[in-house]
Amino acid sequence: MTITSTEAAEILGLTTASIRSLVFRGDLAPVRPGARPLRFVREAVIELEWRRRSPSEKAHAADVARRLREAGRHATIGAAIQVRPGHGSGAFRASGE
Numbered sequence: 001m002t003i004t005s006t007e008a009a010e011i012l013g014l015t016t017a018s019i020r021s022l023v024f025r026g027d028l029a030p031v032r033p034g035a036r037p038l039r040f041v042r043e044a045v046i047e048l049e050w051r052r053r054s055p056s057e058k059a060h061a062a063d064v065a066r067r068l069r070e071a072g073r074h075a076t077i078g079a080a081i082q083v084r085p086g087h088g089s090g091a092f093r094a095s096g097e
Helices: 005-012 016-025 042-052 055-070
Strands: 002-004 039-041 081-083 092-094
Touching (some): 002 005, 002 042, 005 016
């Protein structure tokens, strides 16, 4: 699934200008380099969001996923954490909390 620059910005808590900077630096690869509008593989954006998190945020996310699994719901780290649009990479909350 591909997403737009605006959607990527919401996931990462950045502006679209910052998304273009990430592309220019090679930190985020568009589906078709040079094509406009820029589109990205959603999973690649989520992976970048995960790499930007601090160790304590990653530990919290792992704990949330563990609690969801123990509750009998199928969960992965990515599914257990929702990023709130317009907030930095540290602004997340557990699904259902």
